[in-house]
Amino acid sequence: xxxxxxxECGTDAALELIDGKWKVSLLWVLxxxxxxxxxxxxxxxxxxxxxxxxxxxxxxxDGLVHRAAYDEVPPRVEYSLTPLGRSLNQALEPLGAWGRxxxxxxxxxxx
Numbered sequence: 512x513x514x515x516x517x518x519e520c521g522t523d524a525a526l527e528l529i530d531g532k533w534k535v536s537l538l539w540v541l542x543x544x545x546x547x548x549x550x551x552x553x554x555x556x557x558x559x560x561x562x563x564x565x566x567x568x569x570x571x572x573d574g575l576v577h578r579a580a581y582d583e584v585p586p587r588v589e590y591s592l593t594p595l596g597r598s599l600n601q602a603l604e605p606l607g608a609w610g611r612x613x614x615x616x617x618x619x620x621x622x
Contacts, residue, residue: 528573533558533566542600545589575599
């Protein structure tokens, strides 16, 4: 089940969706538009194919990512953010700005 108290704390509930080393990075990459599996692997050096597939399935099950399979030869599958995933990315933007300013030392507005 979920984290204790996640049903009472919105922050815990949201963090439960992005729990995992690569999920926030995946959301960020998918924020640029539809991306194929191989492109995601290249965009995230260090992620294994197994972890990428697992995280994509979890994000899809949580309604954050859409998987579109095209009936072509060779087969093509693209991943993109759902409206819920886009809204989560927007909610994460201030956290990213905070991290850039306070942890990376990048002045606000100099991304």
